[in-house]
Amino acid sequence: MKNNTIRHKLTNILVAFLIVILIWQLIIIIGDYPEALLPSPLSVGEGILTLVKTGIIFEHLQVSLMRFAVGYLSAVLTGVILGMILGRTGRLWEIIDPIIQVLRPVAPIAWTPFIVLWFGIGSMPAIVIIFIAAFFPVLLTTVSAVKKVDKTYLKVAQNLEIKQPQLMYKIILPAAFPNIVNGLHIAIGTAWIFLVAGEMVGAQSGLGYLIIDSRNALDLHLVLAGIVFIGILGLLLDKLIHLFEKWVAKQWGNAN
Numbered sequence: 001m002k003n004n005t006i007r008h009k010l011t012n013i014l015v016a017f018l019i020v021i022l023i024w025q026l027i028i029i030i031g032d033y034p035e036a037l038l039p040s041p042l043s044v045g046e047g048i049l050t051l052v053k054t055g056i057i058f059e060h061l062q063v064s065l066m067r068f069a070v071g072y073l074s075a076v077l078t079g080v081i082l083g084m085i086l087g088r089t090g091r092l093w094e095i096i097d098p099i100i101q102v103l104r105p106v107a108p109i110a111w112t113p114f115i116v117l118w119f120g121i122g123s124m125p126a127i128v129i130i131f132i133a134a135f136f137p138v139l140l141t142t143v144s145a146v147k148k149v150d151k152t153y154l155k156v157a158q159n160l161e162i163k164q165p166q167l168m169y170k171i172i173l174p175a176a177f178p179n180i181v182n183g184l185h186i187a188i189g190t191a192w193i194f195l196v197a198g199e200m201v202g203a204q205s206g207l208g209y210l211i212i213d214s215r216n217a218l219d220l221h222l223v224l225a226g227i228v229f230i231g232i233l234g235l236l237l238d239k240l241i242h243l244f245e246k247w248v249a250k251q252w253g254n255a256n
Contacts, residue, residue, distance in 0.1 A: 071130025083142025126198030141183025
């Protein structure tokens with residue numbers, strides 16, 4: 001049964017990719033676009049093979065994933081810890097919430113001039129941009145999740161005389177996690193998007209730099225090849241979050 005489910009999912013993914021390639025090719029035919037304006041799927045496929053054979057893509061992938069891991073995990077750790085504290089201190093959250101709501105809508109890339117001045121060029125600007133992109137969804141979701149924890153759990157903990165910090169990681173975190181994970185899903189998408197944007201500013205490596213460098217060389221088939229890798233990795237990261245969610249639910253006895 002499990003093998004059939006996996007096979008069904010893989011088939012759906014394959015069909016989805018085939019539909020995209022078909023629509024892509026039809027657009028080229030109908031619009032009569034030359035390769036210089038819109039490379040064909042075949043041309044992009046050749047570009048992907050070139051990047052793989054030369055090993056260039058793996059160098060950029062390694063750097064991008066390192067930056068993403070540092071920025072995203074730092075944001076998750078900080079956002080969850082602060083969110084749990086603020087979710088339990090109503091008065092403090094009422095003071096901080098307006099500040100968060102003012103800063104949250106500002107796109108992380110808007111801070112780039114200051115980030116470059118403060119952190120220089122290289123990996124740090126991209127890491128900081130990823131942190132900002134992931135931090136707010138995790139923080140806000142965690143605060144909301146903590147506030148929604150069933151009061152019965154807290155009463156039981158009080159009766160059992162469970163105090164801080166055990167109350168936080170033994171009672172509140174497991175109860176709030178199903179809602180916190182929604183913030184992790186949102187954060188991983190926004191962080192991955194802004195990773196590419198961050199690497200387009202001052203970086204000399206990574207997937208964002210690969211796209212900019214290929215564009216400057218007018219190698220549009222390599223630009224689209226880089227975009228394909230970004231999309232596939234984004235999909236894989238989302239699936240990893242789902243696996244993590246299931247693993248934690250199993251550890252805490254909440255798995256279906």
